[in-house]
Amino acid sequence: MFGIEHIAASFNIAYNLNVVSIETADEFMAPVNNIVQINNNDHPPKYKVTIVGSGNWGSVASKLIASNTLKLSSFHDEVKMWVFEETLPSGEKLTDVINQTNENVKYLPGIKLGHNVVADPDLENAVRDANMLVFVTPHQFMEGICKKLIGKIRSDAQAISLIKGMEVKKEGPCMISTLISQQLGVNCCVLMGANIANEIAVEKFSEATVGFRGNREIAENWVQLFSTPYFMVSACQDVEGVELCGTLKNIVAIAAGFVDGLDMGNNTKAAIMRIGLREMKAFSKLLFSSVKDSTFFESCGVADLITTCLGGRNRKCAEAFAKNGGKRSFDELEAEMLQGQKLQGVSTAKEVYEVLKHKGWLEMFPLFTTVHEICTGRLPPTAIVEYSEHAPKFPIALNPDTFQ
Known part of the structure; x- marks a missing residue:
């Protein structure tokens, strides 16, 4: 009987052997083992992460990311999470409860997010110091969020979208990653996959795909930030394809x-x-x-x-x-x-x-x-x-x- 550790070990062996690269993969059968290794520099940059969104999937993403920022020297420990403020039946603010209990009692009850996750109801304050932005909100809210963030984020910021959906404009359909890139002037990757959030929250084995355009180093950062022994992430140089898969399957x-x-x-x-x-x-x-x-x-x-x-x-x-x-x-x-x-x-x-x-x-x-x-x-x-x-x-x- 093979457990998660055995599966993860087999993945790692395959990565180290560099059996197949993304470019040389057969056209119709993409490689499972195509995570690119990270080059550790002597003085790696310190990345600060903010998650824009705190629903079910956003809370699970914060758990994954927070566990990795504590382990990786190139990341600041603290992970900010923007929360659309709500008042709970108890009369307490959702943000206060998350920060006091380390748990999103409304959207992911019973799961600890990580003591280094800090909920913030102020969108501009939450993103102010971050240079890695994770967007995970319902797609119909993204245009308004982007408008609020114009001129409010760091010039060296990079983004990733976990959002499934698209905007339809007069000139045609606009993918959410494109909306983020155009409005905020940042490179935006995407992460999609067979990811029922509650299963990942309890650490059942799952996979995901990071879609990127041309900057492999940025994709490597995202793969590193999300990967855990129970959440295996691969990279694919096809942003539109990855994002449309995640959108249309609904x-x-x-x-x-x-x-x-x-x-x-x-x-x-x-x-x-x-x-x-x-x-x-x-x-x-x-x-x-x-x-x-x-x-x-x-x-x-x-x-x-x-x-x-x-x-x-x-x-x-x-x-x-x-x-x-x-x-x-x-x-x-x-x-x-x-x-x-x-x-x-x-x-x-x-x-x-x-x-x-x-x-x-x-x-x-x-x-x-x-x-x-x-x-x-x-x-x-x-x-x-x-x-x-x-x-x-x-x-x-x-x-x-x-x-x-």
Whole structure:
């Protein structure tokens, strides 16, 4: 029986042997062991980390990062975490409780974050001294957050986004990492993967992918900051591909939830996931020709799709929606079932639908289109499989090689 230590050890051996590099990986099968080794300089820079966001995933990220800043000489011990202030039923402020108990009692109860995590309700104060910014908030809030931070961050700051979603503007879709880079003038990587936060919080083995553009050294810093024996992080030079995988899988998870709610069975769910993966790949490549096939075989791709369709909150809420025949809105279900967390799949489906409609691609993406129309009440939940009867209308069904 192999434990986490054995798995981690095998990963480390593979890294040290440099068996496969990112550049030489087979086009269709990305390497599992592609974390780049960090070069330790005699006088490494001291990095200060701030996490912008304190929900379920943001709190787990703070736990991962705080454990590493204590061990790594190139990082300051303290990790700031910006908290959108809330008053708890007890009358206490959430920030005060986090700092007193070292626990986010609302979004991650029962888990200690690390004594070096400091919650701060003042956004500008939280980021003031940081040169490594971790963004992990619902994507619909990011434009407002970025506007508040313009001119307020260090000139040498670098960022990473753990956010799934996109902004749709008149000129076209804008990925969250692009929004951060453009508004704040920083290099922004992304981290996505098969990461159900509560499982990572209790240190169950998981993987993630850091997507980066051109600066390998920056990617190495992020890999080092997040990696633990139970959370293995690899790097992939494909920001758009990694980010779109993390974004689009939530739409497919909504579809999987409809299937579960209607008790359609595992065969149907597997079919929906396969069609969804195909549409994820096709949509990504139409938006960004640079997206790599190999990215879809990383943790951010097929692995994240599987875990989200099996156990994520988007699937859970969509299941409840279908069981009620679409009579209860997603806003109502979100408020009742997620305890303050945000549902990303419904808003992402709307944003993707707007892109498809604007570009005349609706018939090329029947699953994405159908999910949005069910969410908005135009179609019943049972339509999630009925669209396949009209498959000959859709080029993607007729010609699987269209987007390869």
